[in-house]
Amino acid sequence: MAINLSKGGNISLAKEAPGLKSMIVGLGWDVRATDGQGFDLDASAFMLGANKKCAKPEDFIFYNNKQSVCGSVTHTGDNRTGEGEGDDETILVELDKVPANIEQISFVVTIHEAQERGQNFGMVSSAYIRLVDKVNNKEIARFDLSEDASLDTAMIFADVYRHNGEWKFKAVAQGFQGGLPAMVSHFGL
Amino acid sequence: MDLLRGHRGKISALTTSQVIEVEILCRYKGKGEVDISCFCVDSDNKLSDDRYFVFYNQPKSPLGEIVKLGAQEANKERFRVELNRLPEFLKHVIFVASIDGEGDMSFLDSGYVLLTANGQELGRYVFKGKDFRQEKALIIIEFYRKDEWRFSVVGQGFNGGLSALLKYYGGEEETDTSASAHEPTPKTTAVPVPAPTPAPTPASTSTATTLSQNGQTASLKGVAPVNIALTYRRSPSVPKAELRLGCMVELKDGQKFMLQTLGSHLGHKDSAPYITAQQNSGQFDELTIYKPEQIKRLLLFTFVYLAPNFAKDFGAVVILKDKNGNSVRVPLLAPSPSQKFCAVATIDFDNKLNIKREECYFTNHQFADQHYKFNFNWV
Known part of the structure; x- marks a missing residue:
């Protein structure tokens, strides 16, 4: 059963996906039907050390740096309009290949140039971000961005982190001001 | 409550009432007027029942679930919507403004939509011409069913005007080109509205x-x-x-x-x-x-x-x-x-x-x- 995360939820979902090995973060939205600048949503991942910061730019996985050096985290490509069915951007994570110095991975979603374009999630149709267990294709968590984060332009969606030798998942769903650049400095880059 | 473009939420978070009054004003500086209307679409986002198009020629829906309360001044309309009485197959109630005349929505001086229930203000969205570019028709706000009735402050539109907007919702604009198509016409209720300035569609004069x-x-x-x-x-x-x-x-x-x-x-x-x-x-x-x-x-x-x-x-x-x-x-x-x-x-x-x-x-x-x-x- 997938859990629908409410805003600010901060629940451990370890029971939902015991022994999570590999996962997909999927971001989807509808192409803008009205006239005006398109909606360009981006999914990104920050690979963090014990201090909850990125040690180097290579640990920030996004549309311009699609794979981590270790190969465990892969961004499958930038979608700039939302065209296509299902997930429009995905990030794959092979948890057993993540280097030992990485303690946590945080997943974020942002609207590209949200401020310049005067956009927020509520203006986008059917925008969501979700986490899927890649092994059995089960959806672990989903957040409805259009409905439940309508006035936000950026969000920290979720963290996966090491705990007693296994990976656990925590829903964060926390709105964030300033878009991707502010996220980058928040995570120490 | 101040509402912003993109704002969404549950009606039940604003009021326990299911009867909402919606007042929309568009102060327009361009040549012409702004027509304001309200219509319902089904789960496919399609205008499948023309009777639920409420505007100056058809001031209420079949059972009075939506009633236009009479224009008080130019460029302004007020509607009363009884959400709990709308047929189940209608999923969205959409409020639109379109220019009958020249120019586009960037010529708006200002405008607002005001939601009230039992005389109490629930929310207000204020917009200005600079919020828009070349749109000639706007979706101002909509109510929609998702588990329960919700609202979405849309503030987006179509450069092609009302006909482009209606086309998106699967409707057609009735154009009165061949002055005769109708008999001594009673009142025509087709997906309504007057023909705006003819769009530069290449050589298409079809009705x-x-x-x-x-x-x-x-x-x-x-x-x-x-x-x-x-x-x-x-x-x-x-x-x-x-x-x-x-x-x-x-x-x-x-x-x-x-x-x-x-x-x-x-x-x-x-x-x-x-x-x-x-x-x-x-x-x-x-x-x-x-x-x-x-x-x-x-x-x-x-x-x-x-x-x-x-x-x-x-x-x-x-x-x-x-x-x-x-x-x-x-x-x-x-x-x-x-x-x-x-x-x-x-x-x-x-x-x-x-x-x-x-x-x-x-x-x-x-x-x-x-x-x-x-x-x-x-x-």
């Missing part, structure tokens, strides 16, 4: 008319072939049910035929009745009339196949289109829950095809024949 009241008529010049298409949705309540299209026809020489998109009565193109029936894949049956001038009279019908009666959510529409692209649309608005045959329209020919809306339900073909007196030999 599109919707017949939404029984007895209402329209004409096609009859440039053959004339295509008649039926579209509808599968209904979850009767998943196997299909709709089929057909006609009973009497030619000028007295010959009578019945054809339909089922079985072997599929007609002929090159010999009488000069009409063919084609069942295409999916919910899309067609008739084609090759020699309209041969027709004395014709009854266009649809019937339910593989189920005992009509479903209320078929959303069936029959569209007649001549070779020049002129079209007449007949939506079935009141499907009978107990019968399976629907007389859609009658057609005769005198230099043009004259189409009269019927939407009259019968138990079967034979009863319809008795009523329309083709007098087929039923065995």
